[in-house]
Amino acid sequence: MTCDYIALATTGVQGLTPYVPGKPIDELERELGISNIIKLASNENPLGPSPKVLQALDQVKADLTRYPDGNGFRLKQALAAKLGVKADTITLGNGSNDVLDLIARAYLSAGDEAIFSQYAFAVYPISTQACGATAVVTPAKDWGHDLAAMASAITDKTKLIFIANPNNPTGTSFGRQEWERFISKVPEHVLVVLDEAYIEYVENDAVLNGVDYLNQYPNLIVTRTFSKAYGLAALRVGYGLSHPQVANVLNRVRQPFNVDSFALAAATAVLDDESYLQRSRDLNRQGLQQFEEGFRSLGLEYIPSAGNFITVHFEQQGTAVYQKLLLEGVITRPVANYGMANSLRISVGLPEENRRCLDALAKVLAQC
Structure with a gap:
């Protein structure tokens, strides 16, 4: 091939890299051969759809x-x-x-x-x-x-x-x-x-x-x-x-x-299901509180959040913590691309998923 098709693209597009979404559960299953994975990476609603x-x-x-x-x-x-x-x-x-x-x-x-x-x-x-x-x-x-x-x-x-x-x-x-x-x-x-x-x-x-x-x-x-x-x-x-x-x-x-x-x-x-929306809010409020309490018990600093996720800071590279959490079957989101190299963004899940994430985090940090 003699033609450089990237060079044919507009100047702005040439300098871009593709957006990288949160890792899918099935991708991690293929990579590590593990199951019972939880994904707290993409700020999704853990309730499942409204009836x-x-x-x-x-x-x-x-x-x-x-x-x-x-x-x-x-x-x-x-x-x-x-x-x-x-x-x-x-x-x-x-x-x-x-x-x-x-x-x-x-x-x-x-x-x-x-x-x-x-x-x-x-x-x-x-x-x-x-x-x-x-x-x-x-x-x-x-x-x-x-x-x-x-x-x-x-x-x-x-x-x-x-x-x-x-x-x-x-x-x-x-x-x-x-x-x-x-x-x-x-x-x-x-x-x-x-x-x-x-x-x-x-x-x-x-x-x-x-x-x-x-x-x-x-x-x-x-x-x-x-x-x-x-x-x-x-x-x-x-x-x-x-x-x-x-x-x-x-x-x-x-x-x-x-x-x-x-x-x-x-x-x-x-849009007409106010009950579903309120349950989403209640679950999220409780989940944020659960993570905040967990982070404090682990001695970790975090950014108080108004969303359905929370960003937590470490004394080491966030990607290193992220990789170790993957081995525990927990998917979170590195934010180094935002200039936050020592942090992870964690989406609020169901109470048992939040607990599992915090337990995995405690295990991973104890190994560091």
């Missing part, structure tokens, strides 16, 4: 030969009613990742800048670089967003600002006062993307709800997902809320039928 979701999926399967509703009418109507927004402000995506990438593709090009924080979600730099734009990374404050620093980083080249609240992988969050000081300083032509993938887990009234600010700030885009608290990670469905003109732009680059019929039906069904 309402299973019922909805059963009704959809007869129409497998038909394309899904490309406009997602029923889901949009359900979201509009629940959130108090208009349907023309909603953009549906194949997970909120899809919506984040749509935003970047629609508004970023070479010469533009996108601002996001140190320790921010990995998709922000990937989408920014793929579009040929320049990433401006502001230093974190106490592992979270320094919104004042982000506002100060705005230049005449800034087109987008990505902010996650709560933030992945650190679990940090901020409240209304800090947010309002920030958003009031952002020029109207700079779009602010407030990524609220974990907002359903937040039970602190001091943490803001991005939907409350959509009417006041037309340059605000709020993204959310059904993959976490609503338990639909396998079906991949998320959405963005924005000014109708912004939604119109995003729908111009959105792929036809980017959300399938099963995902549309499941999301519509679970």
Whole structure:
């Protein structure tokens, strides 16, 4: 072969490396030949799907030969009613990742800048670089967003600002006062993307709800997902809320039928299942407390989290601890790619899974 096909790619894409998801259970089974593995790596809901979701999926399967509703009418109507927004402000995506990438593709090009924080979600730099734009990374404050620093980083080249609240992988969050000081300083032509993938887990009234600010700030885009608290990670469905003109732009680059019929039906069904959502919150709250108590008993420092995961620090490389935990049948998530070489992110599981993880961690650390 004489042609270098990587060199044929756009400059931004040439410098990227593929996103590496959490290790699947069956992959570890193949590698080590072990069973009874638990996965606490991908911030998935450990409850299993809502009964309402299973019922909805059963009704959809007869129409497998038909394309899904490309406009997602029923889901949009359900979201509009629940959130108090208009349907023309909603953009549906194949997970909120899809919506984040749509935003970047629609508004970023070479010469533009996108601002996001140190320790921010990995998709922000990937989408920014793929579009040929320049990433401006502001230093974190106490592992979270320094919104004042982000506002100060705005230049005449800034087109987008990505902010996650709560933030992945650190679990940090901020409240209304800090947010309002920030958003009031952002020029109207700079779009602010407030990524609220974990907002359903937040039970602190001091943490803001991005939907409350959509009417006041037309340059605000709020993204959310059904993959976490609503338990639909396998079906991949998320959405963005924005000014109708912004939604119109995003729908111009959105792929036809980017959300399938099963995902549309499941999301519509679970949106109405308040009991399932509350059980998810309760389980998560208890799980975070279980991990915090366990970490303290092991003498480990951690970042208090508002999400469904918690990041813990070690005196050694996190990847070394991760590899030893794999031998115990416990999958966690290294975060060295975020610049946190001595840490692991651990998703909240069922109580018995959390306990097993903590016991394995104690065993592994005792060997070090």
